[in-house]
Structure formats: structure tokens, C-alpha cells
Amino acid sequence: xxxxxxxxxxxxGEIAVRAVRTANSLxxxxxxxxxRDDQDSLHVRLADNAVYLGSGSVLETYLNTGKLMEACEQxxxxxxxxxxxxxxxxxxxARLVTxxxxxxxxxxxxxIELMGNKVSSRKEAKKAGIPIVPGSEGAxxxxxxxxxxxxxxxxxxxxxxxxxxxxxxxxIVNSKDDLEQAVxxxxxxxxxxxxxxxxxxxxxxxxxxxxEIQFFGDKQxxxxxxxxxECSIQRRHQKLLEEAPSPVVSPVRRAYLGNLVADFAKGAGxxxxxxxxxxxxxxxxxxxxVNARIQVEMGVTEFVTxxxxxxxxxxxxxxxxLSFNQxxxxxxxxxxxxxxxxxxPLHDFRPSPGQVTSLIMPGGTGLRLDTHLYQxxxxxxxxxxxxxxxxxxxxxxxxxxxxxxxxxxxxxISGFPTNMRFHRFLLEDDSFVSGTYHTGTIEERGLLExxxxxxxAQAVALLAYSQQSSQSTLPKPPSDNWxxxxxxxxxxxxx
Amino acid sequence: xxxxxNPITYEVLLNGERLEITVHPDGSCQVNESVYKPEIExxxxxxxxxxxxxxxxxxDVSGRISIDYNEVNFAYGPVLPQLKRSMRQKDxxxxxxxxxPGLISEVPIEPNSVVEExxxxxxxxxxxxxxxxxxxxxxxxxxxxxxxxxxxxxxQIMVVLIPVSEGE
Numbered sequence: 311x312x313x314x315x316x317x318x319x320x321x322x323g324e325i326a327v328r329a330v331r332t333a334n335s336l337x338x339x340x341x342x343x344x345x346r347d348d349q350d351s352l353h354v355r356l357a358d359n360a361v362y363l364g365s366g367s368v369l370e371t372y373l374n375t376g377k378l379m380e381a382c383e384q385x386x387x388x389x390x391x392x393x394x395x396x397x398x399x400x401x402x403x404a405r406l407v408t409x410x411x412x413x414x415x416x417x418x419x420x421x422i423e424l425m426g427n428k429v430s431s432r433k434e435a436k437k438a439g440i441p442i443v444p445g446s447e448g449a450x451x452x453x454x455x456x457x458x459x460x461x462x463x464x465x466x467x468x469x470x471x472x473x474x475x476x477x478x479x480x481x482i483v484n485s486k487d488d489l490e491q492a493v494x495x496x497x498x499x500x501x502x503x504x505x506x507x508x509x510x511x512x513x514x515x516x517x518x519x520x521x522e523i524q525f526f527g528d529k530q531x532x533x534x535x536x537x538x539x540e541c542s543i544q545r546r547h548q549k550l551l552e553e554a555p556s557p558v559v560s561p562v563r564r565a566y567l568g569n570l571v572a573d574f575a576k577g578a579g580x581x582x583x584x585x586x587x588x589x590x591x592x593x594x595x596x597x598x599x600v601n602a603r604i605q606v607e608m609g610v611t612e613f614v615t616x617x618x619x620x621x622x623x624x625x626x627x628x629x630x631x632l633s634f635n636q637x638x639x640x641x642x643x644x645x646x647x648x649x650x651x652x653x654x655p656l657h658d659f660r661p662s663p664g665q666v667t668s669l670i671m672p673g674g675t676g677l678r679l680d681t682h683l684y685q686x687x688x689x690x691x692x693x694x695x696x697x698x699x700x701x702x703x704x705x706x707x708x709x710x711x712x713x714x715x716x717x718x719x720x721x722x723i724s725g726f727p728t729n730m731r732f733h734r735f736l737l738e739d740d741s742f743v744s745g746t747y748h749t750g751t752i753e754e755r756g757l758l759e760x761x762x763x764x765x766x767a768q769a770v771a772l773l774a775y776s777q778q779s780s781q782s783t784l785p786k787p788p789s790d791n792w793x794x795x796x797x798x799x800x801x802x803x804x805x
Numbered sequence: 806x807x808x809x810x811n812p813i814t815y816e817v818l819l820n821g822e823r824l825e826i827t828v829h830p831d832g833s834c835q836v837n838e839s840v841y842k843p844e845i846e847x848x849x850x851x852x853x854x855x856x857x858x859x860x861x862x863x864x865d866v867s868g869r870i871s872i873d874y875n876e877v878n879f880a881y882g883p884v885l886p887q888l889k890r891s892m893r894q895k896d897x898x899x900x901x902x903x904x905x906p907g908l909i910s911e912v913p914i915e916p917n918s919v920v921e922e923x924x925x926x927x928x929x930x931x932x933x934x935x936x937x938x939x940x941x942x943x944x945x946x947x948x949x950x951x952x953x954x955x956x957x958x959x960x961q962i963m964v965v966l967i968p969v970s971e972g973e
Contacts, residue, residue, distance in 0.1 A: 772817075772863065
């Protein structure tokens, strides 16, 4: 056993807040780090200690391993909590932390390395009997070999970075003529984004579903799966909504796939939280990759299983066994999470950071809001646009959907546009209600056009109201931009 | 909506978005290609405006306007046709400003060159996303105010274009 007494949380935003909360509940002291842009962030206020990382890019702050190790030493922290993103899947960092005698709360460096390489993880998955997407099964060094493979599996194909994620370094190819160019372009992108240029090629499935299995391993060698999550609603390969269970996965299928994944992870000596991502098309599952870390969407799994996954991360890292075995895991009811982002759906989800001028939060039974927002907080433009996760639980999917819609109506963030209008249309769309939605649903169902339509209708409603209102107290338009004075004189118009 | 003999076009500013709404004599309102017919109903709960499939609750508390309990910034004024035309003629330049604060990563254009409609002008990185800023029409690049590596604020001027009409 390696008792954790003080943890350094090397992250920001809602996950840093979450980690501080969980550590506090376990009686563990917390140290957080923050950049200049984050000096007013909530995680800084909640933690026992906060270490300033300076200004500049993420490379100089949250990804600066030297500064993080120094912060650890300075504050006497004994372990690192990486969260998701940043250094969470960096094997070199995990190795450094361990070498320096600190506890890394996540899988071992070797496991991160194996899983982080999409080529090696696919090979291992295939060996374990997990179905994978047909493709090159290895990095492409020779374009002519790639051409042969693509002839065999058929176009379209996708060229992907072997190291990486989040949609960077991916190119879709529709014909042989474009392949060579795409391979070079993906290699360049991969090199620029992840420092390694290896790419591989696989069949591109059109509009699949995205379904993933959560699993957990401990140092005693137990690996347990916690069922699936469906995360098909995505924009630019970033997830926007997740639910558990998936409306298309039966209990038999869940047990079958879940056990395959658990055995695969066990074979790899996997300790701590992990997720195996699958694409689902025409009734078939295809392994995509393993995320060797905690996921943003863990909340829906926590709701349907009743377990606190961050608590389990701490327990497992300190050498204790998991709190549950496979038989005890019971999927109860249904949970849906929506990611609230500072993005404007009226302008194709353009980032829209700003200051929170007023905030009304929803609440009640079966509802959870994980956020780092507070009134007066300014969302910095340098980091991810996610400002919170609104998660609902209920006995059935239909009840859960209604609970989430009610919460969404209550939830008010003023000061900058968010994607909440979009989420309402999504939750009310037939494809979501029926559960048939997929990764191309946002475009296929014209959901952004519906957001625009509602906005225009609101503008019309306000115009109609203010014209009718005899004693209107509407604010005057700003006269500098609008040259209101001149017009008012010439038309007799007044507000 | 007020009965009018001729259509009147209003400039509407809603939460920072500028729209033109044309009100027709029958009370229907046109925004871009969409036509809406608002119906106002006042009841004990306040004012409800029905617009197509939508019903909005509007509240007006000493000048603070809310729609479905979300406070909005709203202002409007009529657009005079002659004024509109003269304004457009006076300044033909098209100023491209930063739609979001962020970091300039690429500026693949040269001063005094001609860019086609939709050609890439600037890549602006914010919130881990690459935002492509493109030319609204075929234009001559008159001024470039940003370089790769620059941090820009919201609405900061990045590029100034002079539209080139196809006939010239």
C-alpha cells in the first residue's frame, strides 16, 4: 500500500474541480497548478495549495513537466492526478513521475505507451479476439503498399496519426488518386501536432455510431468492465452528448463485448481507468482505440453504476483493490450528459469565450452539474471551450431525456453564447428520441439550421412586441454605430 | 404587427447579432429567406408571441427585456433605402476583424494581391480550434495587420480588402 496524503492535480477547469472534490472527500490534501489566464479559476480557490505556472502557451504551463515536478517537490505532494487531456496519456511523463518516486494516478507508462500507439493497441486487440476496422494494421512507410491495402478494403478510407487524437492528423480519402497526397498531409499534421509522423490507414465507415466500454483494473490483477457509453453526437471529432446505456446495445451484447475488453486489458496488465472505443455500423462493432485515462463523460457511468470513478482511481493507485467485482456491477436506469461549451451554434460552433454576467444553475433529484463557472468568471480563450457538463439520471431513457430538458430550460448562462440552444433541439430531435442517431446526425438533421430559425423567430417576436408596446421602455440603439439621431429626425421613429 | 402600406426594413440588434427584418403590409416578417408571421397575445402571465411553431414569453422590466426568461440585448431601427445605398458607396473597403480573441497561426496572403471569393485569409486559433477566416468576395488585399504568432483581441482589424467586381 502506498498511502496518498497529498495530490498534485495537473489540470484545470471542471476536471480539476472534480478531482479536488473527490480528494477532499477522501481526506487527501490537494495542490493545484494554474496559469496566468487561470488565476481566477475555481480550482485555485477550492484547493489547499495552488502553484503558479506563469504565463504563456500550454507548453510553458500545464505541459511543462519541469515546473510540475518542481511544484510537487515544493509542496510535498506525493502523487500526480493527470485528469484528461494535457499530460494524461504521455508515457514519458508517467515514467518520469514514477522514477522520481511519486505515485502516478493512472495506468503505468508501459501500458499508456502500448495503448497510446493506435497501431500496437489494434494489434493487441485483434490478438484478444476484438473485432477491428480493416486497414493497414501498421504504420505506412510505403505509399504503394497503402494503395494495395486500400484496393482490398475499398474506398473511402481514412489516414490517421498513430500517435494522437481529437481529430488532428486525420484525412479522409475517396479515391486512389488522392491517397499519396493525403498520406503526406496526415504525416505533416501528425508531426506538427504530436511530434511523431507515423500514420496508418483503415476503412472509413460512413456515419457510424460511437460506442465505448469503460473498464477498470487494480494492482491485484482484477479488471472489471462498467458497461458502455454511446458518444455518437460529435462535431469536429469532439463529443457533445453521451449516454449510458446505449439505446442499441442489449445486455447480452454488453456482457459479451465488455468481457472481451476486460480480458484484453487484463492481458495487458492494465491498472486504473480506461476506455475502449468502438465504431458501430450495421450491427457490427469495430475496435477503434483505447483511451488510457479517465474520460470527460465518466459521469453517465457513475450515475448508472453508482460508483465514483475518481475515488476508484485514487484507491487503485494506492494499492487497494476495486470496490466492486464484475458480478456487483449493475446497470441501473439511464443517464445522459451534455457538454456545455462556450461556442456559438449560430455561427457553426464558433468559440465564444467571455465573462459570466449572470448564472442560474439547475438542480434536483437525478441531476448533476460539473462546472468551474461562477458569476463574474471570465472564460479564457486559450483553453478548451467546455465550461460544464450537465448530467441527468432517471429510471428510463425517456424520463431521463425529459429531466435533462427541464434542467436545460432552468440553466441560464449570460455573458456569452453557449451551445445550450443546440442541445435542446438535439434532445427533441426524432433521431435522438428513437436512438438511431449517429456521428453524422448534426448535419443530416439540420440541427444548426433549426437553431438559426429559432433565433430569427425570436428577433421577429421582439420586433413585433416592441412595435406594439405603446409605452415601450426598450433601450435605445447605440447611436455611434446606428446614426439613430439622423434617422429619428427624418422618420419620426422612436424607441 | 402594425399595418403598413409598404414593406419597411428594420435593422435589428439581438445579443450582438445584426439582422435585417423586412415587415410586409400583411404583418409577415422576412429574415433572409425565411418568412415569419408573429401573433402577440397578452395574458395574465405577460406577453406571449407566437411565431410559427415557436411561442416566446417576453418580459419587459424597466427596460430589461427577457425572452423565455433569458435577458437579451435588443435594439432596432428602420433602414432607409437611400441612406443604405449612400453608406455603401462611401466606403467600399471591407474590414476583416477577429470574430474571437485568439492566436494568428497562418496568414497565407500578400499585400496588393487579389483573392478569390472564399479564399483563405487568416487562420486564427482559439480554444484548440483552427478557425479559417475567408474572403467574403473577390477582392484586392489592401492592408494586412497581423502576422503569425500575433495574439488578437475580439474585433481587432486583421485584413482590409477592396472588393473587385467581376466586370472590372
